[in-house]
Amino acid sequence: QQQVKQSPQSLIVQKGGISIINCAYENTAFDYFPWYQQFPGKGPALLIAIRPDVSEKKEGRFTISFNKSAKQFSLHIMDSQPGDSATYFCAASHTGTASKLTFGTGTRLQVTL
Amino acid sequence: KAGVTQTPRYLIKTRGQQVTLSCSPISGHRSVSWYQQTPGQGLQFLFEYFSETQRNKGNFPGRFSGRQFSNSRSEMNVSTLELGDSALYLCASSAGTVNSPLHFGNGTRLTVT
Numbered sequence: 001q002q003q004v005k006q007s008p009q010s011l012i013v014q015k016g017g018i019s020i021i022n023c024a025y026e027n028t029a030f031d032y033f034p035w036y037q038q039f040p041g042k043g044p045a046l047l048i049a050i051r052p053d054v055s056e057k058k059e060g061r062f063t064i065s066f067n068k069s070a071k072q073f074s075l076h077i078m079d080s081q082p083g084d085s086a087t088y089f090c091a092a093s094h095t096g097t098a099s100k101l102t103f104g105t106g107t108r109l110q111v112t113l
Numbered sequence: 114k115a116g117v118t119q120t121p122r123y124l125i126k127t128r129g130q131q132v133t134l135s136c137s138p139i140s141g142h143r144s145v146s147w148y149q150q151t152p153g154q155g156l157q158f159l160f161e162y163f164s165e166t167q168r169n170k171g172n173f174p175g176r177f178s179g180r181q182f183s184n185s186r187s188e189m190n191v192s193t194l195e196l197g198d199s200a201l202y203l204c205a206s207s208a209g210t211v212n213s214p215l216h217f218g219n220g221t222r223l224t225v226t
């Protein structure tokens with residue numbers, strides 16, 4: 001019940017295209033859903049996060065869509081750039097254990113010219 | 114502000130030995146969490162320390178332990194190393210409140226031979 005399932009495992013998108021990564025969770029106690037970006041040799045860096053009281057959150061080219069009834073959330077990267085090529089992780093936690101994130105398995109994004 | 118600093122960056126140890134990893138959080142952050150990252154299991158939560166007390170714990174054996182000092186710096190210890198302990202160990206700090214995000218360091222790459 002603690003799993004967060006992430007898809008696809010890898011993604012190739014042309015420059016300027018939209019990258020979409022999906023996650024699904026099982027634990028209904030989860031109430032915090034961040035997305036992290038990781039470059040080789042670096043630790044994960046927080047991109048954007050959402051709580052269940054909103055269905056969408058946008059920060060620049062990055063948008064999280066959240067569907068509470070379906071227990072799904074997704075990351076959209078608009079106007080994808082080669083510099084966005086990285087591994088993306090969705091995660092979830094609940095208020096009582098905010099630092100105890102359950103991570104998805106990651107999506108390796110490659111943005112081609 | 115300086116980010117989360119982890120030392121050393123790389124370690125090679127022999128099976129059966131023990132190892133200590135160090136983490137200096139962002140100034141002012143009172144919470145330090147540790148994660149293990151492997152290709153097979155992904156990112157997994159080890160434990161969290163807040164104000165020198167372990168606040169949350171993941172599902173790792175007792176060979177994995179940690180502590181936090183009064184200046185919020187943290188150490189993680191792994192005893193009786195096994196080959197399967199080879200991983201990237203990530204430290205993350207946060208203010209420790211409900212909405213405070215995790216900021217990760219670049220990790221310590223541990224190889225057990």
